[in-house]
Amino acid sequence: MNTLYKGALVALLALGTSSCSGFLEKEPHNALSPSTTWKTPQDVHKFLIGCYDGWTSGSTILYLDCMSDFGFNFHVHEGYRSIGNGSMTPSNPGVSFYDYSTIGRCNLLLERIKDIPFTDEAERKDIIAQAKVIRAYQYYTMNIAYGGVPIIELPQTAEAAQLPRKTEAEVRAYIAKDLDEALPDLQKSPAARGRFGKGMALALRMREALYYGDWAIAREKAKAIMDLGIYELEADYAKLFKIEGQDSKEIIAAVQYLDNTKPLYTVIGSMYNNATGGWSSLVPTPNLLNTYEMANGMTITESGSGYDPAHPFKGRDPRMAKTICYPGADYIRTDGLKAIYNSLDKTLDGKNNPDYPEAANNSSKTGLTWNKYTYPATQYTDVWSCNACPIVFRYAEVLLTLAEASNELSGPSAEVYSALDQVRRRAGLPAVDRSKYASKDKLRELIHRERSVELAGEGFRRMDIVRWKASDGKMLAEHVLNAPLERVVGTVDSRISDPTMRATIKVSATAAEKKVEDRSFKPHYRYLPIPQAVLDRNPNFGKNNPDY
Numbered sequence: 117m118n119t120l121y122k123g124a125l126v127a128l129l130a131l132g133t134s135s136c137s138g139f140l141e142k143e144p145h146n147a148l149s150p151s152t153t154w155k156t157p158q159d160v161h162k163f164l165i166g167c168y169d170g171w172t173s174g175s176t177i178l179y180l181d182c183m184s185d186f187g188f189n190f191h192v193h194e195g196y197r198s199i200g201n202g203s204m205t206p207s208n209p210g211v212s213f214y215d216y217s218t219i220g221r222c223n224l225l226l227e228r229i230k231d232i233p234f235t236d237e238a239e240r241k242d243i244i245a246q247a248k249v250i251r252a253y254q255y256y257t258m259n260i261a262y263g264g265v266p267i268i269e270l271p272q273t274a275e276a277a278q279l280p281r282k283t284e285a286e287v288r289a290y291i292a293k294d295l296d297e298a299l300p301d302l303q304k305s306p307a308a309r310g311r312f313g314k315g316m317a318l319a320l321r322m323r324e325a326l327y328y329g330d331w332a333i334a335r336e337k338a339k340a341i342m343d344l345g346i347y348e349l350e351a352d353y354a355k356l357f358k359i360e361g362q363d364s365k366e367i368i369a370a371v372q373y374l375d376n377t378k379p380l381y382t383v384i385g386s387m388y389n390n391a392t393g394g395w396s397s398l399v400p401t402p403n404l405l406n407t408y409e410m411a412n413g414m415t416i417t418e419s420g421s422g423y424d425p426a427h428p429f430k431g432r433d434p435r436m437a438k439t440i441c442y443p444g445a446d447y448i449r450t451d452g453l454k455a456i457y458n459s460l461d462k463t464l465d466g467k468n469n470p471d472y473p474e475a476a477n478n479s480s481k482t483g484l485t486w487n488k489y490t491y492p493a494t495q496y497t498d499v500w501s502c503n504a505c506p507i508v509f510r511y512a513e514v515l516l517t518l519a520e521a522s523n524e525l526s527g528p529s530a531e532v533y534s535a536l537d538q539v540r541r542r543a544g545l546p547a548v549d550r551s552k553y554a555s556k557d558k559l560r561e562l563i564h565r566e567r568s569v570e571l572a573g574e575g576f577r578r579m580d581i582v583r584w585k586a587s588d589g590k591m592l593a594e595h596v597l598n599a600p601l602e603r604v605v606g607t608v609d610s611r612i613s614d615p616t617m618r619a620t621i622k623v624s625a626t627a628a629e630k631k632v633e634d635r636s637f638k639p640h641y642r643y644l645p646i647p648q649a650v651l652d653r654n655p656n657f658g659k660n661n662p663d664y
Contacts, residue, residue, distance in 0.1 A: 154228040157239065163225050164243055168310065170218035171250045172257070174371040174506040175383040178489065179211075179398050180575030185596040186404040187573070188632065190481050191397050199644065202597065202636035206648040206664050213261040214650050215254070216268060216277075222251040223270040238301070245298035249312045249320065252294040256324055259287040260579065263643040263661060266654070278654045288328065295321045305346055309363065310372035315341055319368050319509040326517050327579055335521035338514045341368070347511040349542045354438040356510070357488040359495050359503065368509035375503045385500035389441075389459065389478075389485050390470040392449050392493065396480040400440050400573065402602055405484065408433040408569050413546040415565075425623050426606075430616040434544040437616075439572050441485045444608050444618030448492040450499055458608040459483040460619060473603055473632075481632045483604040488573045507574060515539050516567045523563060527556040536563065539570055582642050590639075597637035602630040640664070 153159055181187035182196035189196035195211035198204045225247050234240040258265045266279040267290055282290075299317045306313035322337035341347065348365045355361035362370070373380040388394025406416060411431050414421035422431055429442050441447055445457045458464065459471045459480055473481050489504050496502040519535040528550075537547045553559045564584055568577065581593040606621040622629075640663035651657055 154232060157232060157234050160225065160229050160232055160243055163221070163228075164246060167218060167221045167225060167247055167250045168372075169378070170221065171253055172371055172508060174373060174380050174504065176211075177371065177506040177508060177575045178383055178387070178573070181400075181573055181577045182398050184577035184581055184593075185601075185635075186401055186407075186568075186577045187398055188401055188482055188601060189398050190477065191395070194397060196398070200597075200635065201601075201633055202638065202641060204645060206645040206651070206660055209645050209647045212647045212650075213257055213644070214265070214647055215258075219251050219254045219268065220270075222247045222254075223268070227270050241301035242303060245301040245317075246312050248294040248298040249302070249317050252291045252298075252317075253320055255287055255291050255294075256320060259284055259291070260324075260327060261644050262646055266657065278656045280656050281658050288324070291324060292321065304344060310370075312369065315344055315347060315368045316509065318344075319514065322514065322517055323509070326521060327583055329524075329583070331521040331524045334517055335525065338518040338521065341511075341514045342518070347514070349511055349515075349538060351542070353435055353543060354487075354491070356507065358491075362505050366511045367507055368511065368514075370505045370507045373503050373505055375497065375501075379498075379501040380504050380506075381501055384489060384496065384502050384504050387486050387490050388450070388493065388499065389457075389480050390476050391455075392447075394485075394499075395478040396485065397478075398486070399480045399482050400484045400486055401482050402484070402604055403596060404569075404572055405436070405440060405442070405604075407565060407572075408436040409545065409565070411545065413540075413549065426621050427617055427619070428621055429619060430614075432616075433569060435569055435572075437487070438491075439486070439488050439569075441487045441491070442619065443483060443604060443606070444610075444612075445615050447487075448494055450493040452494050456608070456610045456615075456618065457485075458610070459485075460604065460606045460608050481603060482601070486573055512539050512542075512570055513576075516563065516570060520560075520563045520567065523556055523559050528554060528559050532559065532563075536566060539566060543570070591637075591642065593637045593641070594639065597635050600627065600630075600634050601632040602627075603632050605629050638663070 179189060179194070179196050182189035183199040187200070189200060192198065198208065198210035204210045226244060229240060229244060255265070255267070264281050264284040264287055267282050267287065268277055268279060271277040295317045299314060302312065302314045302317055304314050318337045318341045322334050322341065325333035325337065346365070347368060350356050350361060350364045350366040356364055356366060385393070386395040386397035389396050405428065409415055409432070410421045410423055411433060412422065416423040424430060429436070429444065437445065441457050443457060443460045447455055447457050449455050457471070458469060459473060460483060461469055462472045463469055468475060470476065471479050473479055473483055489506065493499055496504070515535040515538055519532045522529060523532045533548050533550065540547060548562065553562050564580070567580065581596060582591050584592040586592050586595050604621055605625040606619055608619050610618060612618045640661065643661045645664040646657070646660045651660065
């Protein structure tokens with residue numbers, strides 16, 4: 117983040133923008149007097165930073181996969197566990213994505229900017245466009261979670277904000293309008309890291325279209341991003357999720373955090389296991405582990421793949437080790453010392469193993485932890501308050517969207533294979549076997565798997581498994597989330613030099629030995645329950661989602 121952006125953020129925070137957080141309960145401008153605040157373009161720029169300050173949460177991005185079969189959130193009070201196991205209710209919804217505070221800020225900016233004199237009209241249009249993209253992202257987040265919410269445009273009283281919910285299609289149209297209107301006025305390359313340019317508007321339009329099966333629009337927007345010519349894959353996959361990779365040309369948008377000014381609190385520290393001083397709040401699962409191909413490009417179930425269930429970490433897709441810290445792996449502790457990760461043995465050298473799943477509440481219950489954003493721990497001065505910047509959109513998603521949308525539209529093609537090959541070759545995998553993946557159905561299997569592992573831990577999995585269908589026509593979530601969540605069971609021999617061979621998994625482990633928790637997914641879980649507090653506050657909202 118450049119000095120101008122940082123300075124504006126500091127100034128904005130000094131203005132007290134948190135006063136806008138009660139948008140549905142207070143006037144959104146209740147602590148921002150137009151007579152003292154809205155005078156110059158610089159005032160508008162400062163307030164725009166306040167809109168960016170709430171456009172999304174880095175913590176939320178990292179926790180989202182806990183609502184799927186790829187992640188687990190142990191600590192119930194954090195909210196994601198109940199959604200992951202299907203126990204959420206309107207009274208106890210787990211996490212609420214229902215929030216108009218940022219929308220209120222954007223609406224206020226869009227209203228007040230009309231009266232501010234600008235010497236450069238393009239500057240005004242660019243600010244308006246950025247605010248519309250931020251607003252569109254907020255509506256997208258709520259619409260995808262709840263399936264229709266009220267559309268609110270600068271109400272003057274709390275009562276005026278009590279509007280009935282719009283349909284999901286109406287909110288989608290509103291999002292598309294904002295993004296389409298914004299696109300011509302946005303800069304091709306954002307003025308500073310953390311600001312939005314054309315790529316962000318196109319990426320949001322692309323993802324939203326993909327999630328609803330609007331294949332032609334998803335493909336069109338993916339190609340438009342590629343045609344900008346400013347994004348490319350980072351050569352080193354792991355670098356993307358480190359501080360050193362925050363200026364990568366692969367990143368289209370990320371949540372910005374700054375040491376000492378606006379740090380990302382707690383979540384990075386919470387990702388480490390007990391022995392490293394973490395809380396294992398969000399951890400990967402064996403379901404993710406089993407999704408990775410072998411390094412030779414074969415799946416673990418294919419004959420001749422070389423997969424050994426007793427040594428499942430050997431010979432796998434290189435992204436696995438860059439994403440998951442698995443038993444037997446080398447890692448670096450927060451004190452800089454090298455260690456071997458062991459979550460399998462109950463005791464080590466006659467002492468209790470703090471990383472054993474049953475050792476404590478803050479030990480990983482699956483026996484796995486994330487490497488994304490956490491390796492090495494020494495990159496952060498303080499893992500509990502740091503400048504990690506979780507990625508929201510990146511170029512690999514664009515390539516994978518192009519592949520999926522194009523395949524759904526017309527089946528296998530050079531365009532589909534090329535997009536997949538770029539992602540796979542960066543990962544260190546062979547190109548797509550054209551003879552094996554020659555039909556639309558077979559290629560769809562590969563695209564889904566490739567998207568799953570490439571974007572693991574980045575918040576995509578829940579939406580993918582509710583939109584993808586299994587062979588019986590049901591949502592994939594009805595299969596993968598209607599089964600007990602399990603952990604890896606076995607032992608680690610630290611004397612072995614090869615990290616991938618140190619762990620020996622107990623293939624004969626019983627269901628009881630492996631079980632973490634029961635999970636459930638019913639068809640109506642596609643949409644989350646509207647929090648009861650929302651319905652109580654807005655009597656005009658309408659009914660909750662069906663079957664809640």
